[in-house]
Amino acid sequence: MKATAAATASAMALCSCGTSSAFTTHTSFSRVSAPRNAVGRASAKGMLRPRTLNMAVAIPRAVSVEAAPPATIDMEGVQLSGLNGLALKPKTFPTKREVMDVIPKHCFVKDTVRSMKYAVLSCAITLSMGGLAAAFLPLKLAMLPAWIAYAVACGTAATGAWVVAHECGHGAFSDNRKLQDAVGYVLHSALLVPYFSWQRSHAVHHAHTNHMEKGETHVPEMVSHKGFGLQKQRKLFRTVLGKKLGTVAYGVTQMFNHLVVGWPAYLLFGATGGPSRGITSHFFPHPPFSTGEKGTDLYPGKWKKKVWLSDVGVAGMIAGLVAWASKAGAMQVAALYGGPLMVVNAWLVLITWLQHTDVDVPHFEADNWNFIKGALHTVDRPYGKVLDFLHHRIGSTHVAHHVDCTIPHYHALEATNAIKEAFPEHYLYDPTPLPQATWRLATQCAGVEKRGDMHVFVTKE
Structure with a gap:
């Protein structure tokens, strides 16, 4: 388990900080006491003292490179969301230290028992739904609407278990890393997610949020430029598709591509990933799914072994599903497990x-990018009480999560309110209802153009 603990330490450091090529040794920082900040709260992390860890990426926790505020951009073809252009306004960004200092210190404290209760709660709700469906819903075509309703309800609840495993990967579940990795490994494997593989790729996503070249997941294509690598091919495909289908059909196609095909495509081929790493796979860490080059290889060094260990968990779950299907039939497995x-x-x-x-x-x-600038371009959304309860506020407190991914979800709302109060011009919250916001993304966010010192989505007639 020493190796898994090292993997977790590496991922935690990567997701909670920005990168700096000036550091050639593997360094993180430990916490010591610090004076109270200007608004009267204790410093969340305190002053920093270096200590050496075996990490894949060297990242100083308190460093945030200053970036000049952007000039006013050309707004032709640029639409506005419920943010009303707040993210496009010229501003100077705070350092990560300044943002961290406004978050109450106790927000970083992990309670293993409390975290475990949330894990048990999510699993209990999910398994209870499955048990009720197995007992009362016959496998008949006439019951298809009921089975669809079950899949939506059970899958929505099971997302909570996925979020708990996600917290394990970030190091936000417990200070006991062996327990943390064990819980995350079991929960993610049960949902066919390669735990350590995704832990690493998701840490890279956190380390390069809204970065055009090094971002990981949902990196946009450029509509009026040759693009970066594979982005050119994706851009051409979307341009042709959009012209042939029209807005409505294109939007439906985009929603299908994202919500049905998107997750498997990302795990298998790195779909929507940044161009610097090319085609990647969460299951095979070697060429053609690896650059093999330092700095661009998604799974460098010992992470390759972690990929294989992750594969074992997923393979074990698949074997269990096959055994279940051989006894009860594939239809039961598809209905009770596949749909959710x-x-x-x-x-x-x-x-x-x-x-x-x-x-x-x-x-x-x-x-024109730094870690805190990327983190503060994350958007919180209104998910409502039910989804916030089932999903542990993953969608409504995500800005704070990107500022520091080791904040447990049960402290994230308090951290969010502190950030919002201290940095109202930087905190992004869009009140648009989720269905309307999703449709806007599907129909209007096909590609970006460079406007001034940023890349912005534009609408082309």
């Missing part, structure tokens, strides 16, 4: 899509 799993996958993509994409949410190239 598709809904879980759809939720994962939808939540991430909404967090990092909208008509007036820009992306940046390397010379």
